[in-house]
Amino acid sequence: MARKPNTKPLAKFKGPLLLVGAGKMGQAMLDGWLARGLAPKKTAIIEPQPGKAIKALGKRGVTVNPKTGPKAKAAAAGAIVIAVKPQIAPDAVPPLGLHVGKGTLIVSIMAGRTLAFLEDKLPKGTAIVRAMPNTPAAIGRGITVAVANKNVSRAQRKLASDLLAAIGTVEWVDDERLMDAVTAVSGSGPAYVFLLAEAMAQAGVAAGLPATLAAKLARETVAGSGELLHRSPLDAATLRQNVTSPGGTTAAALEVLMGPGGFDALLTKAIAAATRRGRELAG
Ligand SMILES: NC(=O)C1=CN([C@@H]2O[C@H](COP(=O)(O)OP(=O)(O)OC[C@H]3O[C@@H](n4cnc5c(N)ncnc54)[C@H](O)[C@@H]3O)[C@@H](O)[C@H]2O)C=CC1
Numbered sequence: 514m515a516r517k518p519n520t521k522p523l524a525k526f527k528g529p530l531l532l533v534g535a536g537k538m539g540q541a542m543l544d545g546w547l548a549r550g551l552a553p554k555k556t557a558i559i560e561p562q563p564g565k566a567i568k569a570l571g572k573r574g575v576t577v578n579p580k581t582g583p584k585a586k587a588a589a590a591g592a593i594v595i596a597v598k599p600q601i602a603p604d605a606v607p608p609l610g611l612h613v614g615k616g617t618l619i620v621s622i623m624a625g626r627t628l629a630f631l632e633d634k635l636p637k638g639t640a641i642v643r644a645m646p647n648t649p650a651a652i653g654r655g656i657t658v659a660v661a662n663k664n665v666s667r668a669q670r671k672l673a674s675d676l677l678a679a680i681g682t683v684e685w686v687d688d689e690r691l692m693d694a695v696t697a698v699s700g701s702g703p704a705y706v707f708l709l710a711e712a713m714a715q716a717g718v719a720a721g722l723p724a725t726l727a728a729k730l731a732r733e734t735v736a737g738s739g740e741l742l743h744r745s746p747l748d749a750a751t752l753r754q755n756v757t758s759p760g761g762t763t764a765a766a767l768e769v770l771m772g773p774g775g776f777d778a779l780l781t782k783a784i785a786a787a788t789r790r791g792r793e794l795a796g
């Protein structure tokens with residue numbers, strides 16, 4: 514008999530998992546992990562401003578802002594996921610050393626903050642993975658790129674892969690210097706796509722459409738095209754060409770978008786700016 518696929522890859526994770534910073538990205542990841550079998554009772558959150566969603570998780574058995582700190586638990590082969598802003602890392606990271614025990618894996622998703630920075634702020638020999646996810650993680654469709662320091666064992670790398678695969682696709686790199694460009698392309702990338710939807714809606718209004726219809730057309734077009742790109746074996750360029758009739762309406766638009774100073778040039782500039790900012794955030 515065919516074996517059922519493992520749809521709950523985190524069900525066997527011994528835990529506990531300590532999430533530090535349950536903001537937009539931390540929460541998106543946590544939703545993914547809980548949906549894929551992470552036991553609420555094996556989960557703790559440190560979050561100074563817990564909103565409604567976090568309080569609801571508390572009712573489901575997740576420990577929110579443990580008073581004494583989950584030191585013993587976190588030390589027992591668990592994982593600590595750091596999802597605070599890079600700017601507060603110098604204050605927020607050193608106290609986490611208390612929760613690091615033998616076998617503890619750190620996963621940091623902070624933009625810019627390097628493995629060397631984290632090694633400097635955490636106990637010597639700590640196993641650290643620097644990862645860059647993106648917000649489609651909330652629906653299990655994120656993509657994360659990860660890089661490990663030399664203290665990460667094979668089992669810890671597998672744990673990091675399981676955690677990150679629970680929220681989408683995972684790619685590992687060996688060269689940490691790639692991470693700022695990764696952040697600029699896929700970490701920040703969803704914002705560019707949402708901006709495209711916003712801009713298309715505004716342009717539709719400028720072309721005479723009612724605002725509600727323009728917003729719906731833009732949203733469904735971006736979402737449907739994303740889904741087609743996801744499911745189709747064809748590459749983006751071919752899918753684009755499939756829309757473009759010679760001498761037709763799309764060709765007229767693409768002449769503007771692909772011309773000098775157009776979409777391609779602008780995106781290259783935007784991604785270069787994001788990459789530079791990542792380097793600055795390294796501190
Ligand atoms: N939002 C995104 O699309 C992505 C964000 N990231 C990274 O994730 C991290 C978080 O970003 P967002 O979720 O967007 O920010 P956010 O501001 O929504 O979340 C950060 C959370 O950390 C909490 N916090 C502040 N001080 C804390 C402390 N000392 N201990 C524990 N929690 C504390 C804040 O109350 C807040 O809820 C950043 O480092 C960012 O670079 C990475 C990939 C994508």
Ligand SMILES: O=C(O)[C@@H]1CCC=N1
Pocket residue numbers: 624696700701
């Ligand atoms: O804007 C930022 O700095 C974070 C990192 C990638 C997405 N959001």
